[in-house]
Amino acid sequence: MARLRDCLPRLMVTIRSLLFWSLVYCYCGLCASVYLLKLLWSIGKGPTQTFRRVAREHPPACLNDPSLGTHCYVRIKDSGLRFHYVAAGERGKPLMLLLHGFPEFWYSWRHQLREFKSEYRVVALDLRGYGETDAPIHRENYKLDCLITDIKDILDSLGYSKCVLIGHDWGGMIAWLIAICYPEMVMKLIVINFPHPNVFTEYILRHPAQLFKSSYYYFFQIPWFPEFMFSINDFKALKHLFTSHSTGIGRKGCRLTAEDLEAYIYVFSQPGALNGPINHYRNIFSCLPLKHHMVITPTLLLWGEKDAFMEAEMAEGTKIYVKNYFRLTILSEASHGLQQEQPDIVNKLIWTFLKEETRRKDWLFL
Numbered sequence: 001m002a003r004l005r006d007c008l009p010r011l012m013v014t015i016r017s018l019l020f021w022s023l024v025y026c027y028c029g030l031c032a033s034v035y036l037l038k039l040l041w042s043i044g045k046g047p048t049q050t051f052r053r054v055a056r057e058h059p060p061a062c063l064n065d066p067s068l069g070t071h072c073y074v075r076i077k078d079s080g081l082r083f084h085y086v087a088a089g090e091r092g093k094p095l096m097l098l099l100h101g102f103p104e105f106w107y108s109w110r111h112q113l114r115e116f117k118s119e120y121r122v123v124a125l126d127l128r129g130y131g132e133t134d135a136p137i138h139r140e141n142y143k144l145d146c147l148i149t150d151i152k153d154i155l156d157s158l159g160y161s162k163c164v165l166i167g168h169d170w171g172g173m174i175a176w177l178i179a180i181c182y183p184e185m186v187m188k189l190i191v192i193n194f195p196h197p198n199v200f201t202e203y204i205l206r207h208p209a210q211l212f213k214s215s216y217y218y219f220f221q222i223p224w225f226p227e228f229m230f231s232i233n234d235f236k237a238l239k240h241l242f243t244s245h246s247t248g249i250g251r252k253g254c255r256l257t258a259e260d261l262e263a264y265i266y267v268f269s270q271p272g273a274l275n276g277p278i279n280h281y282r283n284i285f286s287c288l289p290l291k292h293h294m295v296i297t298p299t300l301l302l303w304g305e306k307d308a309f310m311e312a313e314m315a316e317g318t319k320i321y322v323k324n325y326f327r328l329t330i331l332s333e334a335s336h337g338l339q340q341e342q343p344d345i346v347n348k349l350i351w352t353f354l355k356e357e358t359r360r361k362d363w364l365f366l
Helices: 002-045 106-116 144-158 170-181 197-206 208-213 215-219 225-243 258-268 275-286 313-321 343-355
Strands: 070-075 082-088 095-099 121-125 163-168 186-192 299-304 326-331 361-365
Touching: 002 215, 002 225, 070 144, 082 106, 082 144, 095 106, 095 144, 095 170, 106 121, 106 258, 106 343, 144 170, 144 275, 163 170, 170 186, 170 197, 186 343, 197 208, 197 313, 208 215, 215 275, 225 258, 225 275, 299 313, 299 343, 313 326, 326 343
Parallel strands: 095 121, 095 163, 163 186, 186 299, 299 326, 326 361
Antiparallel strands: 070 082, 082 121
């Protein structure tokens, strides 16, 4: 009987793990079936249109706008990878490091590059596999440990030991992990529309609605097919993601201009440009939940209540993992791409957080 009691916890962990992975693979299969039907429907309606792709050889002018900053590159000694970033503000000022989400790149921070360069050295990075940053081929090169190490090495290469760290979406996930693993590197943490990773893991397993909203996480586990689906109909899915009423940028704020949209399509239409970004997601289920999860850095969490991908309840659940000042601000009419959709409000909230004393917990609903 005593031996059974000793074995029971391990048995429960094993059963839970089997149930978890069964869910992952079953949902992967379901998502693949749905997208396969969509592909067949598209081919049936117009095979020529389905496989049409416009060649984009030259970047839109907005990507070389000098008001956004200077295009720079840094090669990391240990990994050998070359990272691209855009920097604004004088060298020697405190560093503000910006981490984008999916499917984005440095350009998603254009409003913040202009705004904060007066007091910070603002660096908007292309994450591993994105844009002009090197993209290793194998999915193993995109484990969370690799992504965390990238940020640490980039700080060292830029000559800084700490920074104000801001992340959106998947970049928010990485920002949380940096604050957890290397708290001494983060003066203040700002995350936009991504909860603490443990909250995300726990919530998605208990709430079918969030499981449905995060279906792309499961779809992305399938080799090559997601990249192919994004590319058909001249990247129609990508255009829809940025412009539709439910997921697009600009529900009640700044909308993407035609040139902004073309900038995104240009970057992700380059050969192999989708493989690296989607590989980021192909290791996530083997890395969560986290063993170490407490955040001791002053933290601001900004959230768009109308986010089509993340339920707002996860934002409120994040506070238990922050053992320091924590401020949550939920924007009632905003969606997922906050820093692009409502840049004036977001920038003002960031300025306030950067300049205030961080001694208490706060929750605001705007």
